[in-house]
Amino acid sequence: MSTHETVSRRTFITAVGATGVALGLSSLATGCAPQGSDESQALSxxxxxxxxxxxxAEVVVVGLGAAGAAAAVAALEEGATVIALEAADQAGGTTALSGGLIYMGGGTSVQQRLGIEDTPENFKAYLTKAVGPSADTELLDIFCTSSPDLCAWCIDHGMTFDGDADETSHIVETPEGISLMYSGNERAADYASIATPAPRGHAPSGGAASIIDSLLQSAGAGLDIRFGTALSELVTDDSGAVVGVKAEGPNGPVAVRAGKGVILATGAFTNNDEIVENCRPEALSCRGRTAGPLDRGDGMIAAQKVGAAVRSTSRMTVGAHVYMYEGLPKGALLNHRGQRMLAEDxxxxxxxxxxxxxxxxxCFVIIDQTMYDEAMGCPYAAGLTNITSADSIEALAEKSGLNADRTAESIARYNEFCRTGVDEDFGKSPEYLxxxxxxxxxxVSVLPQDFSAFFTLGGLKIDGSARVINLDGEPINGLYAAGRxxxxxxxxxxxxxxSIADGLTFGRIAGQTAATR
Structure with a gap:
């Protein structure tokens, strides 16, 4: 490649504490009509x-996170010439901020080596429930059935997964020597009843940086990267096909013609307050955001200006990672009525x-002194800022604005489950009872403003070939998208x-499809 800067590993876990991983806002499946910032609206x-x-070049990739890097490599391997535009001064995108897990299942070679039984059908059964009924079933099927092949592709492109499996609990930061772990809700009672639990969080040696570095090293000198070059607008021909992009580079405007296609991998719109406000305003109450500074929705907005449709832009994830704090998942999470509402693990x-x-x-997690001491001993304790204490459960409830009698009843019922080792209400794992x-x-308050970060999930509507779909339900010639x-x-x-696995899956497909068009 003509330019290559190594992405240093960073973590999702910031001063917010538990705000750095993914989230799950429920909303309407259809996308709102995003209205961009003044800067974004200036695009045409x-x-x-x-x-x-x-x-x-034959293929132009815009954005070099996991999705864009996968797209560039796949296009090169199909024999296409590729120019990649990256607005930042290095590759990585939000992938570089993550914990570096790739969610793969269905019987990957790593799972098989470590004795983990999983099938594409079992994988899909879990994901179908996890992502909910608004998900695109065609894309979900592709994601699940192609997952073992994606794992092999990652290994072929330099990622290594030579460590052991940890099947004990959620892991905040991958321990040395661990390559496979649980990273979702697989063992929760409602999910384990429909899909056999299997760890699917694949951790490449070297973390998030190794995902990007491995792909760019695979691309080699054939990939022409232009750092500091931000998308301005898409260029179309008389038929409406996308034939190139205009961008602002470090030395002024550039216009790159795409002989076969443009692949958008520009990231989420998490940092575009105007669109978030229009689509899901509650998310703005969160204490933090899991996003890079360039997650403004520029690619999505530019595509909409050439007739692209969006899907599920009101879907945003809000991470309330109780399990990060040692003692907290042993407590009881109560709603504003003083009632327990879920399994805290x-x-x-x-x-x-x-x-x-x-x-x-x-909304509070109620804990005792022993659990509090455990939580305060974890490295993320600075993120717990809204805490009330009292000598009795009833007094604690009154100080927290909860009904004292109902709160005492909820804690008494919970304590009885702990003594029997069976959570009859939510199926919480016995180790946390x-x-x-x-x-x-x-x-401990776990309201979004005290405890959580969000990022956006919705975006451009694509088909199984990663082609961007227009408002009439037809693919826009020459335009592809992947990632957030x-x-x-x-x-x-x-x-x-x-999210990283989704970006790799459809980034790879986008590169292959565009290059062979």
Whole structure:
């Protein structure tokens, strides 16, 4: 490649504490009509007849996170010439901010080596429930059936998964020597009843940076990368086909002609407040965002200006990662009525979704002194900022604005489950069923504004070939998309690594499809 800067590994876990992983807002399946910022609204598509081209390639990739890197490699391997435009000064996108998991299943070679039984059918059974009924079933089927092949492709392109499996619990940061772990809600009672639990969070050695570095190293000198070059608009011909892009580079405007296709991999619109406000305003109450500064929706907006349809733009994930805090998943999560509402060992996006759908006026994890000490001893304790304490459960409830009698009844019922080892209400794992009885007692607020981060899931509507679909339900010639600027398999968020896996799956497909057009 002509330019290559290594992406240093960073983490989803920021000063917000538990706000760095995925989330699960429920909303209407259809996309709202996003209205961009003034900067984004200034974009407008240009006719090819009005463009003085400065560069040309058969395939132009816009954005070099996991989806864009996969698209570029796949296109090169089909023999196409490729120019990649990246607005930042290095590759990686939001993938570089992540924990570096790739959510793959169905019997991958890594699962097989570690003795984990899984099939594409079992994988799809879990994901169908996890992402919910609004997901695109065609894309979900492709994602599940192609997952073992995706794993092999990742390995063929330099990623290594030589470690062991950890089947004990959710893992916040991958321990040394672990390559496979649970990273979703697979073991929760409602999910385990329809799909045999299997760990599917694949952790490549070297983390998130290795995903990008491995792909770009595979691309080699054949990939022409233009860093600091941001998309301005798409260029169309008289038939409406996309034939190139205009962009702003470090030395001024550029216009790149695409002989076969343009692939958009520009990321989410998490940092575009105007679109988020229009599509799902509750998300803006979250304490943080899981996003890079360039996640503004520019690719989605540019595509809409040439007639692209969007899907599920009101779907956003809100991560309430109770399990990150040691003692917290042993407590009881109560809603504003003082009633328990879920199993506290659920994956964070499922907790965030449930909180957002059921209570916004008060939501607390009730713990005792022993659990509090455990939580405060974890490295993310600084993220717990809204905590109330009292010497009795009743006094704690009153200080927290909860009904004292109902709260005491809920804790008494929970403690009885702990003594019997069976959570009759929500099926919480026995390892977390610890009675709340050693005062003083604490109420930790897990409302979005105190505890959570969000990112957007919806975006451009694509088909199984990663072609962008227009408002009439037909593919736009020459235009493809992958990653979080498209909707992909979501629905709701399924677990850590599912967004990266979605980007790799359909980025790879986009590159292959565009290059062979």
């Amino acid at each position: 598509n240009t006719s090819a007849d009005d463009v003085a081209w400065t560069d040309e 659920w994956y964070g996006s499922f907790i965030g979704r449930t909180i957002l759908e059921n209570t916004l006026s008060g 610890i009675p709340i009885e050693q005062g003083p007692f604490y109420a 600027c498209s909707c992909g398999i979501f629905g709701e968020y399924a677990g850590s690594g599912s």
